[in-house]
Amino acid sequence: MVEVGLDPLVRFKDVQKTYDGEHLVVKKLNLDIQRGEFLTLLGPSGSGKSTCLMMLAGFETPTHGDILLQGQAINNVPPHKRDIGVVFQNYALFPHMSVVENVAFPLTVRKMNKTDAKKQAIRALDMVQLGEFAERRPGQLSGGQQQRVALARALVFEPQLVLMDEPLGALDKKLREQMQIEIKHIHENLGVTMVFVTHDQDEALTMSDRVAVFNDGIIQQIEPPAELYERPANSFVANFIGETNTLCGELGQVNGTECAVTLASGQEIRVQNIINGKTGDRTSVSIRPERVQLSDQKPEDQNVFEATVIETIYHGNHVRVSLDVAGQSDFRAMVRSGNIHADLNPGHKLFVGFSQDDCRALDPITT
Amino acid sequence: MEQASTHTSSQSDVLPQVEDDIPLKVKLKRAERMRKYRAMALIAPLFLFILGVFAIPIAIMMWRAIDNPEVVEYLPQTAIELKNWDGQSEPTPELTAVFARDLVLAYKEKTASTVGKRLNYDVSGMRSLISRTARKFNRTQPVQATMDDFVKADKRWAQLRYWKTLKRASGSLTPFYVLNAFDMKINDEGEIASVPESQAIYSNIFWRTMWIAGVVTAASLLIGFPIAYLLANTSSKVSNLLMFCVLLPFWTSLLVRTSAWVVLLQKNGVVNSSLMGLGIIDEPLTMLFARPGVYIAFIHLLLPFVILPLYSVMKSISPAYMRAAESLGAHPAVAFVRVYLPQTLPGIGAGGILAFILAIGYYITPALIGGPQDQMLSYFIANHANSTLNWGLASALGAVLLVTTMILFTIYNRLTGASGVKMG
Numbered sequence: 001m002v003e004v005g006l007d008p009l010v011r012f013k014d015v016q017k018t019y020d021g022e023h024l025v026v027k028k029l030n031l032d033i034q035r036g037e038f039l040t041l042l043g044p045s046g047s048g049k050s051t052c053l054m055m056l057a058g059f060e061t062p063t064h065g066d067i068l069l070q071g072q073a074i075n076n077v078p079p080h081k082r083d084i085g086v087v088f089q090n091y092a093l094f095p096h097m098s099v100v101e102n103v104a105f106p107l108t109v110r111k112m113n114k115t116d117a118k119k120q121a122i123r124a125l126d127m128v129q130l131g132e133f134a135e136r137r138p139g140q141l142s143g144g145q146q147q148r149v150a151l152a153r154a155l156v157f158e159p160q161l162v163l164m165d166e167p168l169g170a171l172d173k174k175l176r177e178q179m180q181i182e183i184k185h186i187h188e189n190l191g192v193t194m195v196f197v198t199h200d201q202d203e204a205l206t207m208s209d210r211v212a213v214f215n216d217g218i219i220q221q222i223e224p225p226a227e228l229y230e231r232p233a234n235s236f237v238a239n240f241i242g243e244t245n246t247l248c249g250e251l252g253q254v255n256g257t258e259c260a261v262t263l264a265s266g267q268e269i270r271v272q273n274i275i276n277g278k279t280g281d282r283t284s285v286s287i288r289p290e291r292v293q294l295s296d297q298k299p300e301d302q303n304v305f306e307a308t309v310i311e312t313i314y315h316g317n318h319v320r321v322s323l324d325v326a327g328q329s330d331f332r333a334m335v336r337s338g339n340i341h342a343d344l345n346p347g348h349k350l351f352v353g354f355s356q357d358d359c360r361a362l363d364p365i366t367t
Numbered sequence: 368m369e370q371a372s373t374h375t376s377s378q379s380d381v382l383p384q385v386e387d388d389i390p391l392k393v394k395l396k397r398a399e400r401m402r403k404y405r406a407m408a409l410i411a412p413l414f415l416f417i418l419g420v421f422a423i424p425i426a427i428m429m430w431r432a433i434d435n436p437e438v439v440e441y442l443p444q445t446a447i448e449l450k451n452w453d454g455q456s457e458p459t460p461e462l463t464a465v466f467a468r469d470l471v472l473a474y475k476e477k478t479a480s481t482v483g484k485r486l487n488y489d490v491s492g493m494r495s496l497i498s499r500t501a502r503k504f505n506r507t508q509p510v511q512a513t514m515d516d517f518v519k520a521d522k523r524w525a526q527l528r529y530w531k532t533l534k535r536a537s538g539s540l541t542p543f544y545v546l547n548a549f550d551m552k553i554n555d556e557g558e559i560a561s562v563p564e565s566q567a568i569y570s571n572i573f574w575r576t577m578w579i580a581g582v583v584t585a586a587s588l589l590i591g592f593p594i595a596y597l598l599a600n601t602s603s604k605v606s607n608l609l610m611f612c613v614l615l616p617f618w619t620s621l622l623v624r625t626s627a628w629v630v631l632l633q634k635n636g637v638v639n640s641s642l643m644g645l646g647i648i649d650e651p652l653t654m655l656f657a658r659p660g661v662y663i664a665f666i667h668l669l670l671p672f673v674i675l676p677l678y679s680v681m682k683s684i685s686p687a688y689m690r691a692a693e694s695l696g697a698h699p700a701v702a703f704v705r706v707y708l709p710q711t712l713p714g715i716g717a718g719g720i721l722a723f724i725l726a727i728g729y730y731i732t733p734a735l736i737g738g739p740q741d742q743m744l745s746y747f748i749a750n751h752a753n754s755t756l757n758w759g760l761a762s763a764l765g766a767v768l769l770v771t772t773m774i775l776f777t778i779y780n781r782l783t784g785a786s787g788v789k790m791g
């Protein structure tokens with residue numbers, strides 16, 4: 001999907017942004033957006049992701065650095081000349097126009113004649129299955145329908161780039177999931193480049209070709225979803241994407257990409273040395289809950305602990321177990337319902353095991 | 368209700384049956400009765416207040432515009448006899464007889480002048496004719512007065528038009544004042560006709576009132592729109608200060624504000640001397656007691672009424688609309704005209720109609736600042752109510768204003784429909 005080798009469609013070059021002249025909301029951002037890709041900017045609120053999007057759309061000016069669109073700096077190009085479609089958080093459908101007038105708006109301001117504009121707008125509405133609602137007012141549509149209209153409006157003038165600022169935030173869970181798939185399909189069919197901002201990690205993982213995780217004005221990691229989940233580069237990403245267990249300790253003997261970590265309880269585990277640390281460095285080891293094996297018999301994994309069940313919560317297709325492991329009472333394990341080989345009643349003692357490949361020694365979390 | 372629920376453990380839609388035969392609706396009404404009384408008691412003071420000092424006086428005023436008691440009350444027999452007269456031929460002997468008797472009686476009770484004044488509204492000279500005839504008949508005391516007696520008392524009675532005037536004024540209700548307010552009257556042939564050009568003033572003044580109100584409304588909207596926009600779109604610190612300035616006039620008495628304009632606008636006032644000092648004009652502008660002064664003072668007065676509804680509407684328009692329009696390729700000016708402006712229409716409508724209605728009824732400002740050519744309907748209403756004591760005409764002119772206002776308001780309501788403005 002991502003066309004490697006070509007120039008990127010968009011390039012952020014050393015971009016900084018401050019609103020008050022004291023704090024940088026975006027700190028030295030370098031980012032290439034490839035033609036045709038679906039890139040998600042993911043991060044907690046205040047992490048700078050929306051500011052990046054607004055700078056790209058032209059509503060905010062970078063304090064420092066350049067934004068290049070097809071190799072041209074666009075810092076001084078006003079929004080209406082950028083040819084970038086934007087879908088806003090609350091859709092921003094014009095309430096005094098009908099649905100079809102809304103969708104035809106970008107065409108009529110481009111001086112297309114009314115009949116052609118209407119025809120093309122109807123086609124765009126058909127694409128989002130809303131052709132029959134053309135003459136209604138936006139206020140008469142449901143949230144999901146308004147969302148589709150906004151999407152049709154941002155796509156109808158065939159922009160090279162479409163930006164979406166948390167567009168699904170106002171929808172309920174089921175509708176949101178449905179829209180995620182729908183937007184993904186539209187992206188695949190049209191081949192348009194999309195940049196999507198969200199704070200919802202599920203959304204980011206479901207839809208994207210690549211995800212850029214923002215925190216504190218910096219891109220923490222930018223990878224395809226699976227990479228991001230399986231191989232987080234630092235503790236923030238490991239904790240922000242999905243769920244993770246964190247065991248704090250000190251690096252022991254280092255052996256290339258592998259090393260030993262001595263935990264606070266004195267126990268030693270074997271892990272992947274992701275931080276590239278040396279003996280004696282502090283580290284936080286991250287282990288995904290679904291990679292933890294629970295068993296009444298001592299398993300043959302590299303890392304095995306004795307543990308006590310604190311609480312078990314049934315979730316239908318899986319079971320979540322809170323455990324006391326190596327002196328930490330917030331250790332969680334996730335077991336598929338058909339794959340339980342231990343007594344999970346609270347107070348029960350059992351063994352937990354996980355392989356070295358699933359343990360990643362990351363930067364220490366300072367608490 | 369608890370009793371009812373014990374009887375219906377079933378899940379059917381049928382209303383639960385209870386032993387007593389009182390229908391559920393009656394019970395509901397009973398249960399709600401206390402609440403209803405309480406609500407009514409809370410509304411009562413305001414309701415009575417409005418009824419007493421607003422609704423009833425206005426109703427009485429409207430009634431005055433068609434009420435015509437003078438002839439019926441003070442010349443009662445004549446009024447009856449006038450009905451029997453066809454109004455074309457010579458007055459009947461019965462009529463002349465009772466008219467003379469009534470006149471003598473009215474002279475003694477000093478009500479003849481009231482009748483004379485009323486008839487004088489219609490045909491000038493009637494006042495002197497009535498009082499003179501009454502005085503003479505009081506002296507001669509004719510028993511069965513005839514036409515000859517009347518002509519002897521005053522030659523003018525020989526003309527049928529004076530008798531016709533009397534007949535026109537003999538009903539207990541009259542369209543006279545209302546027609547007068549539109550520069551029309553019922554002529555001697557009994558037809559509704561325009562009064563001669565030289566006497567027509569009110570339609571002229573009505574259109575002048577509309578014109579002045581229209582100009583100041585349009586100007587207030589033009590000046591108020593950018594201010595409201597700024598108010599709605601700046602930081603709260605700036606907008607609080609601005610809002611304070613906008614509301615400041617409300618805390619000053621209207622009379623004080625108007626008098627201040629008199630001081631500012633006069634020939635050697637602050638405005639003229641500043642303009643001359645700056646070399647913009649060579650000789651002082653005539654603003655006081657002229658149209659420009661009226662416009663200036665009016666606009667100052669009406670600005671807050673325009674700004675506040677506009678602000679309230681603009682505050683609710685998300686900046687995302689403009690951003691969306693621009694991102695879709697619209698130049699900011701195009702986005703403003705096609706996206707922002709249409710959404711402010713409820714505010715423009717509300718502010719405009721408010722300013723216009725206030726302007727057409729304002730009295731003090733044009734009275735103090737305007738010249739004779741700038742007086743509006745309200746001035747003539749006050750004049751007829753206070754000076755000439757022609758309450759009928761004052762009421763009719765008031766009714767014209769009231770009806771105009773109501774028509775405008777109805778049109779406004781139709782146009783905006785349910786999407787009216789939310790104040791505050």
